[in-house]
Structure formats: C-alpha cells, structure tokens
Amino acid sequence: MNNHSKYNYIIELLNVDTIYEGESIPAIRGVNLKVKKGEFLCIIGPNGAGKTTLLETINGLLEHTEGKVNVFGKEIKRFGSSIRKEVGYVPQGFSVSSLMPFLVKDVVLMGRFGKIGLFKSASNEDYQRVKKAIELVGIDGLLKKPIGKLSGGQLQKVMITRALAKDPKILLLDEPFSSLDFKALAEISERVSSLHEEKNLTTLMVIHNIPSIPNQCRRVVLINEGVVIQDGPVDEVLNSESLKFVYEVKR
Amino acid sequence: MIILPYGIILTVIMGACLAGIACSLMGTFIVRMKLSSLGFCMSHAAFAGSALGLVLHINPLVMAILFSIAIALFLGPIVEKAKLHADIILGIMFSLMLSLGLIFLNFAPQTAMSSTAMGILWGSVLGMDTLDIINLTILTSLIIALMILFSKEFKAIMFNRKMAEASGINTKPFYYLLLFLTGITVSLSLKLVGGLLVFALIVNPTSIVCQFSYDIKKIILFSPLCGVGCCLIGILLSFLLDFPVGSSIAIFSSIFFGVAVIFSPKRRRG
Numbered sequence: 017m018n019n020h021s022k023y024n025y026i027i028e029l030l031n032v033d034t035i036y037e038g039e040s041i042p043a044i045r046g047v048n049l050k051v052k053k054g055e056f057l058c059i060i061g062p063n064g065a066g067k068t069t070l071l072e073t074i075n076g077l078l079e080h081t082e083g084k085v086n087v088f089g090k091e092i093k094r095f096g097s098s099i100r101k102e103v104g105y106v107p108q109g110f111s112v113s114s115l116m117p118f119l120v121k122d123v124v125l126m127g128r129f130g131k132i133g134l135f136k137s138a139s140n141e142d143y144q145r146v147k148k149a150i151e152l153v154g155i156d157g158l159l160k161k162p163i164g165k166l167s168g169g170q171l172q173k174v175m176i177t178r179a180l181a182k183d184p185k186i187l188l189l190d191e192p193f194s195s196l197d198f199k200a201l202a203e204i205s206e207r208v209s210s211l212h213e214e215k216n217l218t219t220l221m222v223i224h225n226i227p228s229i230p231n232q233c234r235r236v237v238l239i240n241e242g243v244v245i246q247d248g249p250v251d252e253v254l255n256s257e258s259l260k261f262v263y264e265v266k267r
Numbered sequence: 268m269i270i271l272p273y274g275i276i277l278t279v280i281m282g283a284c285l286a287g288i289a290c291s292l293m294g295t296f297i298v299r300m301k302l303s304s305l306g307f308c309m310s311h312a313a314f315a316g317s318a319l320g321l322v323l324h325i326n327p328l329v330m331a332i333l334f335s336i337a338i339a340l341f342l343g344p345i346v347e348k349a350k351l352h353a354d355i356i357l358g359i360m361f362s363l364m365l366s367l368g369l370i371f372l373n374f375a376p377q378t379a380m381s382s383t384a385m386g387i388l389w390g391s392v393l394g395m396d397t398l399d400i401i402n403l404t405i406l407t408s409l410i411i412a413l414m415i416l417f418s419k420e421f422k423a424i425m426f427n428r429k430m431a432e433a434s435g436i437n438t439k440p441f442y443y444l445l446l447f448l449t450g451i452t453v454s455l456s457l458k459l460v461g462g463l464l465v466f467a468l469i470v471n472p473t474s475i476v477c478q479f480s481y482d483i484k485k486i487i488l489f490s491p492l493c494g495v496g497c498c499l500i501g502i503l504l505s506f507l508l509d510f511p512v513g514s515s516i517a518i519f520s521s522i523f524f525g526v527a528v529i530f531s532p533k534r535r536r537g
Binding site: 037075077096097098099100101102103105107110112115116117118119122123126127128129130131132134135137138162163164165178182 | 420
C-alpha cells in the first residue's frame with residue numbers, strides 16, 4: 017500500500033449490493049459510502065439491518081455482488097489480501113471453543129501474520145508493535161492464558177488488541193463494546209479514540225448502543241433493511257426523524 | 268508370536284514411524300480445522316481408488332492418490348463454504364466410497380478377497396517395501412518442510428480461517444495444500460493400516476495430545492511422537508496377538524485416547 021496519496025477517499029463504495037449465497041434479497045443494496053482518511057464514523061441500525069455485512073463488504077471478507085468497493089484506491093475484489101494487511105478488524109460476538117489450543121499471546125501476534133508476509137518470521141519490530149497494543153488495551157495479565165478460557169469481555173479485548181497489533185491504517189470495529197463492562201467500555205473507547213487522534217486512524221465502528229458513540233465520532237451512518245437511510249453529522253442523524261422511524265418501526 | 272527377518276522388521280518399523288509422523292501431523296490440521304468428515308471421506312476414497320486400481324491393473328497407490336485428491340477437489344469447496352453440513356457429507360460419501368471400493372474388489376476376479384485386496388482393506392504391513400519407505404520419507408520430509416516454511420499461515424488458519432483472511436493471509440492455497448497433502452498421506456499409509464482404519468491414525472494421536480495441552484506448538488510437536496508410539500505399540504500387539512496391524516493400531520490408540528480423556532487436566536477442577 018504505497019500509493020495512499022493517489023486516492024480521494026480511503027474507502028469508497030459505489031452502488032454496492034451484497035447477497036449471501038442461497039439468498040435472493042441483498043443484505044445491503046445500493047450502498048454509496050465515501051470515507052476520507054482519518055475519519056471516525058459510526059454505523060448504527062437495528063438488528064439485521066446489514067451493519068456487519070457492510071463492514072465485511074468493505075474489507076472483502078464478503079464478496080459484493082454489484083457495484084464497486086475501493087479501499088486505498090484499489091478494488092477489494094482484486095487486491096483483497098494485500099488491502100486487509102492494512103485493515104484491522106474486530107468481529108462481532110467472536111467466540112472460540114473452550115478447548116481451543118491457542119494461548120492469548122499467540123492469537124495477538126497472529127494479527128500481524130499477513131503483514132509479516134510469506135517465508136518470514138516475526139521480527140523485533142513485530143514483537144514491539146504487539147507489546148504496544150497489549151499495553152494500550154491492558155491485557156498483560158492474560159497473555160499466557162488459553163484463549164478458550166477467557167470471558168466474553170476478555171476475548172473481546174484480545175480481539176481488539178489483535179487488530180491494533182497490526183498497526184492498521186483502517187480500523188473496522190463491529191460492536192466492539194458489546195461484551196465489556198462499563199469501566200472497560202469507557203477505557204477502551206477512550207483508547208481507541210485517542211489512537212484515532214494520534215495516528216489519524218480511519219475508524220469505522222458498528223455500534224448498537226447509541227449513547228456509547230465516542231466523542232471523536234463526527235459522522236453517523238444509519239442503515240436499515242440493507243439501505244443507507246441517513247449519512248451525516250452525529251447530531252443531525254441522531255435527532256433525525258429517520259432514526260425515530262427506524263427504531264419505532266422495529267419496536 | 269511370529270518371528271520375522273531383521274530386514275522386514277526394520278522396514279515395518281521405519282514405515283510405521285514415517286506413517287505415524289505424516290498422519291498425525293496432518294491430523295493436527297484436520298482435527299483443528301474440523302475437516303474430519305472430509306478426511307474420513309478421503310481415506311475411503313483412497314480405498315475405493317486402490318480397489319479400482321486392482322480391477323484395471325493400474326498401480327493401486329496411484330489410483331488411491333487420484334481418488335482421494337479428486338474427493339478433496341470435489342468436496343473441498345463444498346465444505347469450505349459450509350454449503351453442506353459435515354454429517355451429510357460424511358454419511359453420503361463414506362457409504363458411497365466404501366460401496367464403490369467393495370464393488371471394485373468384487374470385479375477383480377483374481378484378487379477379490381485375496382491378500383492384496385484384504386491388504387487394502389486392513390493394511391498389509393509386511394507388504395511394505397523399500398519404495399514405500401522412500402515415498403513415505405519424501406512425503407514426511409515435505410510435510411515437515413512446508414509446516415516450518417508456512418508455520419505462521421497454518422497456525423492462523425487453524426485458529427480461525429476467517430480471521431486469518433482478515434489479517435491479510437490468502438487462505439485458499441493453504442487450505443487446498445492441506446487437503447492435497449492429506450490425500451497423499453492417506454494413500455501412502457494404506458499399506459500400514461488399510462483404507463478402513465487409516466483415519467484412526469490421523470485423528471487419534473492429535474486428539475490424545477490435545478487432552479494435555481492448550482498450546483498448539485506443543486500439540487504439533489507431540490502429535491507425531493504420539494503417532495509413532497501408537498504405530499509401534501500397535502504393530503507389537505499385532506505380532507503378539509496375531510491381529511491385523513491396522514486394527515491393533517486403531518484399538519490401541521482409541522484406548523489411549525479414552526485414558527487421556529479420563530486423566531486430562533482439562534477436565535479437572537481446581
């Protein structure tokens with residue numbers, strides 16, 4: 017990813033549909049989304065609205081069926097793996113078997129494996145990045161534990177650490193606070209926000225609990241039934257009729 | 268107890284050690300990636316392939332490799348995208364491949380139920396020759412070399428394939444490399460344990476070691492040792508009790524697994 021300056025938008029979705037295999041109705045449809053480098057954007061919407069599909073379409077884990085998805089000015093369909101080396105991703109509700117034979121320290125280091133590349137082993141720099149991420153999220157005490165023995169909140173912290181260990185240029189967080197207690201939520205939200213500020217890290221966060229939207233977030237995308245209903249400044253979207261409509265209908 | 272010449276015993280021991288290492292190394296991936304049903308189908312496809320080889324007077328080993336790789340290429344994408352539940356694949360393909368194998372054996376007039384045919388079914392460790400040992404040595408070395416060369420990628424895929432993909436690893440070539448290696452491993456191990464039981468040698472040693480560790484590095488290191496141990500003790504039992512070698516290995520490793528489950532610290536409180 018050396019040609020970052022050649023694009024206007026770090027993420028650009030043009031009229032994008034994504035249909036899951038075996039389905040006929042797109043999980044997201046006609047999505048247009050342009051994100052500038054360094055933006056902090058939150059994606060909100062009711063359950064099943066297509067928020068996770070949108071995130072996984074952006075990083076190419078789900079292949080879009082219509083339209084165009086460009087990240088760093090490159091087509092995700094063609095350059096998926098090399099793009100993902102620069103994109104940190106924390107999935108929603110990630111779980112592992114209690115017998116999973118991996119230690120936390122190994123799982124965190126794995127976040128950098130794509131970036132390290134083929135035929136190479138982790139260097140001192142890789143271990144330094146991992147150490148920084150561990151200190152940032154505060155999981156020092158968990159490193160030698162089996163990953164399957166962690167609580168939901170601890171596992172979520174590990175997955176956040178793994179994403180940050182990559183030193184990503186884009187951070188995609190899918191409901192990263194859902195399993196965290198209030199204190200951990202406040203701490204990690206503050207650390208992710210400060211990381212965004214320090215490194216001008218482009219951050220897209222799917223969030224369910226609207227009051228948890230971090231202060232650094234300047235833009236909110238409201239999505240419902242796979243369609244972007246509203247996209248604009250936080251206050252505007254949160255006070256809009258669309259928001260009330262979307263959630264009232266669901267209620 | 269049967270008394271055998273030193274040369275044959277050495278061949279048997281080397282074959283057992285090499286097959287034990289190769290099968291249990293592949294087993295660490297098969298078990299972790301929940302590809303057991305696919306591997307099980309591949310082992311029975313290898314059996315069907317070698318039986319067809321007997322009918323057509325083509326080298327059974329070549330046919331076994333072709334059949335198991337064909338199954339991997341056919342079922343791989345289906346399992347990969349979880350389009351079919353593993354139980355369904357197992358139920359249909361296991362019975363299909365076993366039936367095909369038995370039909371092929373029936374069509375081989377001179378060989379049906381002969382020692383060659385029975386060797387494919389249950390293994391014929393005494394039929395192992397220098398070429399088998401050379402093949403197994405090359406395969407085992409190749410597996411070890413690839414595991415060292417791509418240890419990062421394989422570990423990441425074993426943890427979670429989707430997250431490996433998210434970290435920027437193109438997992439598809441590694442997934443198919445694993446299936447390809449499993450196909451060859453299964454085929455080359457047929458002579459030792461036979462088509463019906465080769466899968467025990469893939470699954471059991473790793474499953475035993477998994478009872479004692481949460482560290483994948485230790486599991487990858489100790490699974491081959493356990494595989495070799497199961498093979499050697501199985502062969503010893505088969506010589507002592509005059510049992511088929513494959514059955515002895517499968518029975519011993521299954522008992523060992525049962526004991527491992529009972530004494531596993533993973534199930535202990537406090």
